[in-house]
Amino acid sequence: PESLPVTRTGTRQVPGSRQVFCPSNPDYAHAADRIVRRLAQRYADHPAVVLWHVHNEWGNHNALCYCDVSATAFRLWLRERYETLDGLNAAWGTDFWSQRYGDWQEIQPPRDTPAFVNPTQDLDYQRFSSDALLRRHRTESALIREHAPDTPLTTNLMGTLEKKIDGFAFAEQCDVVSVDHYLTAADPQAHIGLALNADLARGMASGAPWMLMEHSTSAVNWQPVNVAKKPGEMRRNSLAHIARGADSVMFFQWRQAKAGAEKWHSAMLPHNGTQSSTWREVTRLGRHLRALTDIRGSTVDAHIALVFDWHAWWALELDARPSSHLRYLDLVHSWYEALWSLGHTCDIVPPGSDLTAYRAVLAPSLYLVTDDDAENLHSYARGGGHLLVGAFSGVVDVNDHVRPGPQPGAFRDLLGLTVDEYLPVRPTDRIALADGSAAHTWAERLVLHSAAATLRFAPGAAGAPAAGEPAITHNPVAAGTAGYLATHPEPAVLRRTIEAFCRAAGARPAADVPVGVEAVRRRTSAGGSFLFLINHLDEAVTVPARGTDMISGLSYEGKCRLGAGDVVIVRE
Amino acid sequence: PESLPVTRTGTRQVPGSRQVFCPSNPDYAHAADRIVRRLAQRYADHPAVVLWHVHNEWGNHNALCYCDVSATAFRLWLRERYETLDGLNAAWGTDFWSQRYGDWQEIQPPRDTPAFVNPTQDLDYQRFSSDALLRRHRTESALIREHAPDTPLTTNLMGTLEKKIDGFAFAEQCDVVSVDHYLTAADPQAHIGLALNADLARGMASGAPWMLMEHSTSAVNWQPVNVAKKPGEMRRNSLAHIARGADSVMFFQWRQAKAGAEKWHSAMLPHNGTQSSTWREVTRLGRHLRALTDIRGSTVDAHIALVFDWHAWWALELDARPSSHLRYLDLVHSWYEALWSLGHTCDIVPPGSDLTAYRAVLAPSLYLVTDDDAENLHSYARGGGHLLVGAFSGVVDVNDHVRPGPQPGAFRDLLGLTVDEYLPVRPTDRIALADGSAAHTWAERLVLHSAAATLRFAPGAAGAPAAGEPAITHNPVAAGTAGYLATHPEPAVLRRTIEAFCRAAGARPAADVPVGVEAVRRRTSAGGSFLFLINHLDEAVTVPARGTDMISGLSYEGKCRLGAGDVVIVRE
Amino acid sequence: PESLPVTRTGTRQVPGSRQVFCPSNPDYAHAADRIVRRLAQRYADHPAVVLWHVHNEWGNHNALCYCDVSATAFRLWLRERYETLDGLNAAWGTDFWSQRYGDWQEIQPPRDTPAFVNPTQDLDYQRFSSDALLRRHRTESALIREHAPDTPLTTNLMGTLEKKIDGFAFAEQCDVVSVDHYLTAADPQAHIGLALNADLARGMASGAPWMLMEHSTSAVNWQPVNVAKKPGEMRRNSLAHIARGADSVMFFQWRQAKAGAEKWHSAMLPHNGTQSSTWREVTRLGRHLRALTDIRGSTVDAHIALVFDWHAWWALELDARPSSHLRYLDLVHSWYEALWSLGHTCDIVPPGSDLTAYRAVLAPSLYLVTDDDAENLHSYARGGGHLLVGAFSGVVDVNDHVRPGPQPGAFRDLLGLTVDEYLPVRPTDRIALADGSAAHTWAERLVLHSAAATLRFAPGAAGAPAAGEPAITHNPVAAGTAGYLATHPEPAVLRRTIEAFCRAAGARPAADVPVGVEAVRRRTSAGGSFLFLINHLDEAVTVPARGTDMISGLSYEGKCRLGAGDVVIVRE
Structure with a gap:
C-alpha cells in the first residue's frame, strides 16, 4: 500500500x-x-522482437503523487539542484510570506495550502515529478539494453500535448520517438490538433521519422461524448500522420475488448466483427499503406519552426498570474492554426535547439525562458533570422523570478521595445484594433524604442491600451528581424500577421492549396519527394500536382482533382 | 466512530x-x-399500531460507504456471488489493465483511483451497497415480525426515482409499498414526474394499492430554490397520487419545525398556524378525501407497461461509456412524458415481470439486460405483444460484458436488425430526421434484416448517420411486433411515434382529454369504476364524463366542465 | 504539524x-x-513606532479549521455559551433528527456529513471561529500594550465585506480601525463596492476617521483576471477613500516583488521602476495628498444608516434555506447601490447601535435578529425614525429558531403586516410589478394589518404572489414609519423606492450631482467643511460647488466643471 499514489488533498488511491x-x-x-529484467532476459534474442516499448504513457494518470515517499524523493532532488538551503531559499524567494526553510525536512510537496503555494516550489514539483518518471524510464531502458544492446527502444509519449511530463527530455532517451494521437471530439477542427501533435512528435524526434504508436479507428471512450469517425476520416487521419513524418500507423486496440474500462474504445476488429464499416476501412487502409513503402525514412520539408517548451507551459499556468485565461495550449494552438490554414509546414522545437536552418521562427509563448535559450533566439535573429514573439514572453528566469528592469526582460533589446504595463482584459471584453479587427484576453501598453508598430489599438475595452498604442511591432535586428504581438488577435488578423511575417521571411507552403486542404512534402536523402494532399473539405477541389499518384497510379501533369475528404500522395 | 461512513476519497463523516x-x-x-427489538416488544400489541414502518428512506444519504468494514463485507458478498477468484476475475474482466486478483484481500471498494475504475467492480459495488441496506431491512423486519406477526410492515422507499437502492428488491420485502414524492421545483412540468413516481410505486406494489408516506403541502427546503405550491396545486398532487393507486396521502411534516435542518420544509400546520393558506388547503383536502373512501382497494387500469430496471440504470451510467449525456432517467422520463401527454396510463415494471396482460410494452433503455429478462421480452412479442425498444439496449450481460456478435446483442433477432456503429453526437448537435423533425444525443447506423424503417435520418449533424439511413424501425415477430428507436427524437416526434405504436397495439387512454389534462381510472373487483380528471391547464376545459362527482355530488351525463387547475372524480 | 489547519473534509494543510x-x-x-513579546519589548520605545499593527488580515485564509484541537476548543466555547448540555440541546434543536448530545465529547465541528449539518451548530462554528481569532488578537494586543501602553494599535480588517470574521467585534478592540480594499475586476461598477467598503470601515470606526491599510496602485494578482487600473482610476480610488473618512491611504506593496506568490500584484514602485505610468501616478498622488492635510480628523456627513450584521449574514446563508439564491451581500449591495446612485452618504452600522441621529435607517436583510436589536429598531421608529426593512427579515432568533407566530416575527407589529407564505422564484423567473417594472428571486404573500401597499404585484412568474397582492408597504408607527419590501425589485424600482423613502424622511444628498458622480462632505469639529466631487463618468460635468479647490487653488462661485474621471475637493 505504500506504493499507491496519494492525491494533493491526501487521499491514498487504490488498485x-x-x-x-x-x-x-x-x-x-x-x-x-x-519484471523488466526477466522480460529482457527472456526475449532479448527473440527474432520477433525488433523494438522494445518501455512502459506505456509514462505519467498519464499518476504523474503527480504527493505521498511521503515522494516528499523524501523531492528533497533529494532539491538537494541535487540547489546544493544548499540558502540556494533553495533564494531560488524559491522564501523571504516573501516568511517561508524560509531552516531544514530540508521542513520542505513539503505543494499539497493543499490555505492560500497560494510558493510558485517556484510548485514549478519545481512539476519538474521533479517529470524527472522521477524519467528516472524510471532510464532505469528500465538500461536493464533492457544490458540484455539487448542492439535492439532499438522507445516509449509511447502519449498525445504529445500533455502537460504531465517534459516530452523533449523523454524523447532524448529513446532510439525512436513514438506517440499517441486521439481526436478531441468536441473540436470540429480536430484534424488541426492532429497535425500539431504530429509536428511536435517530429520535433521530439529532431526531424527524423517517428512512430504513431496508437490512434483509433473510430470513437474513443474517455471523453464526455465520444463521436465516431466519419467515413474516410480514419484514413485521412492515418495518412496525415505519415505526411508529417510517421513511418508507422498503429491502433489501440486490435480487437475490441468485451469487458473492462476500454470496451467502448474502437478497435481494428470491432465487437461486431468483420461485417462492419470499421473493419472494411481498416483493411482498405492496409492495402493503401502497402503502396507507400518507399516513403519510409524520408523526412518532412519545413522552413519554419514553432518554439514549444514544457517549462514555459508549467510556469505560465502557475497560480496568481495576471490572467488565468492565458492558457499555454490556447496560444500555441492559435498560432499553429494560422500556419496550418496558410499551408505552412513547421517543425515544433525546444527554444534551445539549432534554429539556423529555418527561414522563420515563431515563439507564441515564452513567459519563462532561460538565459541560454533567450541568447539562442537572439543569435538566430542577429544571424539573419526572422523571429516572431508572442505576448508576455521573456518575463521570468528559470526560477520564475521576474527579470530585472522593464519587460519583456529577456527580449527587450531584441524586440526594441519596453512594456509599460500588462493589461489583461475580462474574457467577455473585445479589444479593438486599428484595422477594424479585434483581439482578446490580453494587451500590453508598449513603449517603442527601435521597433515600429505594424498594427495599433483602436478605442476599445475597459483596461485595454488607449487608441493608437502599438499592438504588433517589427524590429530590425542586425541581418534579421524580430516582431512582437502585444495582444491575442482573433484568428483572421493573427493569420494575416503570420502570413505577412512568413512572406517577408521567404517561407513558402508546400503547394498552393485552399484553406482546409493540407499539403505536406517528404523528401528522401536521394532527392526524391512525395507530396501529400489531404482534403478536409466537404467538396472536391483542384490542386497543383505533378507526378504519380502512389495509390491509384494516376499521373498528374500539373493539377489533380481531390475528392471531398480524399487524400492523394504524389511521387514527384 | 468505526460505524461512521467514509466517502470515496476517504473522509470519515461525523454525526x-x-x-x-x-x-x-x-x-x-x-x-x-x-432498539428495534425493544420497540417491537413494547408496541407489538398496542391497538394503535396498525402498520410498522421500518427505518426511513434507506440509503438516502449513506448508500455508498467506502470504509474498511464495507470493504470486508464487499469481499464476503463477492465470495457468495462468484464463489472462486477465477469466477470473479472472469466476471470483472481483470485481464484487462493487469487487474487480476490473486487473493480476496486485495479487492477494494471502488475508492479514488488514478484512472477509470473497473466497471464491473463499480457495478457490483452498487449492487452490494443496495443489498447491504436490504439486509438491514430484512433483519429489522424479521425482529418486528417475530413480535408482531400479523401487523403489516412497510418502509418508505423514497421518491422512487432514486438511483441509490434497487426499489423492486426492497418492495418485495414489504407487506405494503410506500413511497415519498417531492416536486422538482426547477421543472415546470413537475406533475409529470409525480405521475411517473406514482406509476413506479404501483409497479413496485405489483399493481396493488400503495401508500404515499410523504409529500409536501408546499415548498421543500433542500433544493437550490424551493418554490412554493400554487393555490390548488397541493390538492391536484394529492388526488393525482390517489388516481394512480395510492390509498393514503400523508405529509412530511405535521407541524413545521422551528429549529433544525428541515424548519423551512412546509408542513400541514405551518409556522404561522391556522391563519394560513396552507392550513386552509390542508383542511379542505381532508374534507374531500373523506368523500373518496369507496375508492380504497380499487386498482388502476393500465394496458401498457414501461420497463424500468435499476441494474440497467447503474450500468448505463458507469464511467467511459460512448456518451456521458445518455442518462437513464432522461430516457425514461422522455418516453413517459410522451405516454402521459397522450393520456395513456402505464404500469412501470421490471423487465422480468409477467407482461402477458399488456397490449403494449415500452423499454426506453435496457443497456444491461440479463438473459432471462431478454427472453421474457422475446416471448412477450412472440406471444402477440407489441414491444418498443429504445436505443443502446440489449448491449451487455449481467456482468457488463458486451454480448458477442453484432448489436443489439440480446435483441438482434427480435428487432430484425444489426447495429453497424453507435454514433453519439455532441450535446449541441441536432440530428435531422426525414419528416423535418430532429433528434439529439445519440444515433446508430443500422443494417436492417427483417425490420422495416418507419422513419429515416436526413442530412444532419457531424458524426450522425447518413441521410436515408433508418432511425426508427418496425419488425413483425410471430404474432407480435418489435420496434426500435436508433436515436433520441425530440418530444413531438417521440410522441407521434409512441402514439402510432400504441394505436397499432390497440391501447387506448382512459378518456379523450386534451394534453395537460390527466385521466386515470381505478376499478373495484366488484366492477365499479372511478374516473379521475385532473386539469393542469390554466383554463377550464370540457371533458367526457358520465356518472356522479364524488366531491360535489353533481351528475354528469356525458361531459363535465373542469375548471382551471381543478380535479373531478367521477363514480361511473 | 499539530498546528497546521485541517479542512472540512479532513485534509491537513501544509506550509x-x-x-x-x-x-x-x-x-x-x-x-x-x-515573538510578539520580543517585538514589543524591543520596539516599545522606538520613536519611529507610532502605531502597532497586530497580525494582518486575521482569518483571511485560515478562519475555519476543523482539526481535533479546534474541536476541543469549540466544546469549551460551547460550555461557556450554554453552560449545560440541556442548554445546548435546546439551542441546537437536537431533538430533530435524533441529534441529542449526552456528552460534551460527542460534539464535533461541522465536518463532512451525509446530509445537512445541524444549522445552529454550523452558525455557532462560524461564531466560535471568529472568536478564536479575536482571542488571539486580544492576547497579542495585551502583550503589546503591556510594553507600549500609549501607542495606538490596529489590525488590518481586510476588505470589510468578508464573511470570515465579525468585523464589528474586531474593530471594537482597535484604537484605530484599518482596512484593505481591492476592486473586483469583474465588476464594471467596482467603485460602488469601494464606497460600500469605506462606509463600512467608517461604521466599524463608529464614525471616526480610519486608515486604508492597503489598496493597489493597479492590478492585483489573485482574481481570475486581474484588470489594471485605467489612467486616473487609482487617484479616484484613493480620494474616494478619503472622502469617506480615511485619514491615510497606503498601498500593498511598496516595491513589486520579483519572486513569490504576489509578484504580479502591482506596487508603488513596479518591476519596471520609475520609468513607468504607475510610478508617475503614485508620485502625483503624493503631491495632491500633501494639499489635503487639513482634512485630517474631520468626520463624514451622513444622515442615513444602513444596517449590517455578520450574524444575519452567516445565518441567511446556512444550508437548506428557502432559496440559496438569497445572498446577503447581493441584498446589501443592491440597496447600497441605490443610495450611492442617488448621491446619499450613509453610515453602515450594526443593528444594535445608536440610531437616533439618523433621518432614515435601511435594513436590507435581517433574517436573524436578536431580541435586543429588534427592540432597538422598534424604538428608533417609535421615536420618529423612518425605517425600511428588506424581505425575509425578523425571521429567526439568535439560535436560528423560527420566531413563534406569523412572520416577520420580530417585526410583525412594527411593519403592520404578516406573511402568509414565502415565495422564492426560480433564478430565471421575473416577477412583474404593477408599475410595469420587475423583481426577482423572492416574493412573499402578505396580509396587511395597519400597513398600506405602495406597490403591488402584477400577473407574473409561477409561484409568485397573485396580481394585486402588496409588494412594498408603508406603516405609520407612532411618530415614525416602517416600510417593507416583500420582494427584490430590479435596480430602477429599488432606486425609486429608496428615493421616495429618503425624501419622506427628509434625508438629502451632499450635493445635487448626476448619477455617476460622487459627492461626499467631511466636516471639522470647528465648523469647516470639505466637499469631495468624484466624477466616474467618461465625460465632463458641471456640478454645484462653492469654495476653494484644495489641489488647484481655484475658486468656485457656485459651480465647478469636473473633467471626465476627475476629482475636485472644495474647502467650503
Missing part, C-alpha cells in the same frame, strides 16, 4: 484501475525492475 | 446530521437491532 | 503558503506570543 503507483516508490521500482 | 452510519457496520447493526 | 496555522492551537499561540 482496480491503471498506473496505480507512486513514481518515486522504491518497492515499486524494485518489483518493476525485476 | 450532527442524518443517516450517519455505515450500512455494513456490525456495531451499528447490533445497536439498531436492540 | 509553503500563508496563514498556515490553526487559530485554536496552543503551540502556535505560545510561539506567536513569544
